[in-house]
Amino acid sequence: MSEWHGGKGSTPRQINKEKFDTNWDSIFGKKSMKVTVFTAPHCVHCETVKSICKQRGYEIVERDIAEVMPNEWMRMIGFVPRSVPQVLVGEEYIGGASDFKAYVDSQ
Numbered sequence: 587m588s589e590w591h592g593g594k595g596s597t598p599r600q601i602n603k604e605k606f607d608t609n610w611d612s613i614f615g616k617k618s619m620k621v622t623v624f625t626a627p628h629c630v631h632c633e634t635v636k637s638i639c640k641q642r643g644y645e646i647v648e649r650d651i652a653e654v655m656p657n658e659w660m661r662m663i664g665f666v667p668r669s670v671p672q673v674l675v676g677e678e679y680i681g682g683a684s685d686f687k688a689y690v691d692s693q
């Protein structure tokens with residue numbers, strides 16, 4: 587079977603990635619965003635946050651909370667958290683699992 591070439595005088599369509607991404611978001615309701623999740627082993631709430639991210643198609647960056655030094659926390663969010671998960675969307679601090687769920691629901 588031969589390839590179809592579009593007919594007489596047709597040229598390939600130019601692809602506008604920005605327009606494609608905008609249309610994708612409006613059609614499927616998904617927004618491409620990077621979510622950093624600070625986790626600990628065996629954390630049920632951490633798994634909930636990661637599950638929400640997967641369902642929404644968000645890019646997940648998972649970090650072990652034990653590997654983050656207090657001065658890095660101070661620089662990122664202004665205090666040292668005492669619970670997990672801790673979630674950042676891009677550079678914006680969101681909070682824990684319930685805060686992230688509320689944030690996602692408001693989008």
